[in-house]
Amino acid sequence: MAVDDRLRLEDACGSVPRDGVTALIGPSGSGKSTLLRCCNRLEVPTAGRVLYGGEDVATLDPLKLRRKVGMVFQRPTPFPGTVRENLQIAEPSISEVDAVSVLERVGLDASFLDRMATELSGGEAQRVCLARTLATLPEVVLMDEVTSSVDPAQRLGLEGLARSLVSTGVTVLWVTHDLDQMRRVADHVLVVIDGHINHAAHPSTVEQGAPESVRAFLAGETQ
Amino acid sequence: MTNIGWSGFAISLLLVAIAIGVSLWKQLGLERSIAWAALRAGVQLFAIGLLLQVLLRPGVSMLWAWLWVIVMVVVASFTVRQRAPEVPGLLQLALVAFGCSAVLTLGVLFGLGVFQLSVRTLIPLAGLMIGNSLAATVLVGRRLVEELRDKRDEIEARLALGQPANVAAKPYVRGALRTALIPQIETTKAVGLVVLPGAMTGLILAGASPLNAVRVQAAVMYLVLGSVATTTTVIALGVQHRLFTQDHRLLQVKSTSSGR
Numbered sequence: 001m002a003v004d005d006r007l008r009l010e011d012a013c014g015s016v017p018r019d020g021v022t023a024l025i026g027p028s029g030s031g032k033s034t035l036l037r038c039c040n041r042l043e044v045p046t047a048g049r050v051l052y053g054g055e056d057v058a059t060l061d062p063l064k065l066r067r068k069v070g071m072v073f074q075r076p077t078p079f080p081g082t083v084r085e086n087l088q089i090a091e092p093s094i095s096e097v098d099a100v101s102v103l104e105r106v107g108l109d110a111s112f113l114d115r116m117a118t119e120l121s122g123g124e125a126q127r128v129c130l131a132r133t134l135a136t137l138p139e140v141v142l143m144d145e146v147t148s149s150v151d152p153a154q155r156l157g158l159e160g161l162a163r164s165l166v167s168t169g170v171t172v173l174w175v176t177h178d179l180d181q182m183r184r185v186a187d188h189v190l191v192v193i194d195g196h197i198n199h200a201a202h203p204s205t206v207e208q209g210a211p212e213s214v215r216a217f218l219a220g221e222t223q
Numbered sequence: 224m225t226n227i228g229w230s231g232f233a234i235s236l237l238l239v240a241i242a243i244g245v246s247l248w249k250q251l252g253l254e255r256s257i258a259w260a261a262l263r264a265g266v267q268l269f270a271i272g273l274l275l276q277v278l279l280r281p282g283v284s285m286l287w288a289w290l291w292v293i294v295m296v297v298v299a300s301f302t303v304r305q306r307a308p309e310v311p312g313l314l315q316l317a318l319v320a321f322g323c324s325a326v327l328t329l330g331v332l333f334g335l336g337v338f339q340l341s342v343r344t345l346i347p348l349a350g351l352m353i354g355n356s357l358a359a360t361v362l363v364g365r366r367l368v369e370e371l372r373d374k375r376d377e378i379e380a381r382l383a384l385g386q387p388a389n390v391a392a393k394p395y396v397r398g399a400l401r402t403a404l405i406p407q408i409e410t411t412k413a414v415g416l417v418v419l420p421g422a423m424t425g426l427i428l429a430g431a432s433p434l435n436a437v438r439v440q441a442a443v444m445y446l447v448l449g450s451v452a453t454t455t456t457v458i459a460l461g462v463q464h465r466l467f468t469q470d471h472r473l474l475q476v477k478s479t480s481s482g483r
Contacts, residue, residue, distance in 0.1 A: 070384070
């Protein structure tokens, strides 16, 4: 598919298992984020289909799809207002109990509810963004390099959150270009290079049977 | 009635000379621009004046006045597009905006008998309505495009939560409308306190009673307020409609490559 007249993905074929964390890994500009955005119809492919539960997402109500397939972006995007108000934007009828519960899921306590969301640290803001997404009770969470703008301590915390989501039955699709992170977070790996999904593997055996382009990328990352 | 004659007009050119003198004294480099602006203003005003003299003759058909209004709407729309080239589809939107404003505001003024419909009332009032709405119309379009471009991440985060496009866009549309409307609101609030406005001044100079001049001026201020509110709303909703798809995606908003 093309965005801004530039081909971002071509012949990208792959599947994301229902269980666990699937990492989309590849160099910057390889099409990982574009692929992710096709999953919740923030982008629409110029050719081909994205299937969710066997159904073409193009045939689904985009608003209902996005409630089921939530997304957390690379840069934290807290909305103006308190954390409570941010959660209410996601779910207007959210109760105080549910708001506290969803904050606890992302490792924040109830005192955050009345704090101004735009005054939080990067890691805290990203957790609020995840809590906001979880307030819609999604089945899938797309996480687009969510640790790239936070400090290393917060990075591990967010990785842990992704793993904990999986234990509650949520499917996670995690975009990264960091091999070490991939190994810590992922149960499955899809390697995206130059707009193609070149390889699918388990994180511990991702080099095995990989095409030359994938091995070159992996070698470059591990040096 | 005040008649300054050609000698009065010539003497008033001294004021242009003062502006040119200041530019020379302070080395601003604006002498040619000032002279050109004064010449253009003079030529344009005289051209309009000659045309109005023909149109305001007794027995001239109202059709010509309506045609003049249509020309003003078209010229204003092209001007808006020229000032805000980064706003997609602005020419068509401006045509609709000024058209809606003309129907609504002039409909109230003439339909409800505030003014009697004639060539002498239609052309100046339409001119005031369109001319005073231009800046706000440009501002709302530019501001909204800027917001949709600069706050793209935030807007997509709203869309990703399942918000429909019109709900996701609402805070930014609201902000752009407030930015465009507030200057006119402030102008309306300050009228008569800081400066005597043009319509009232013109009427008094022409010999009208101050009380009548004030009533006309107030009606004109309300006309402009209503027009600004209408044109900016049409533009804002139109830009929103153009920049979001039917399936609630935000299209790429191009950066401006040339300013005003």
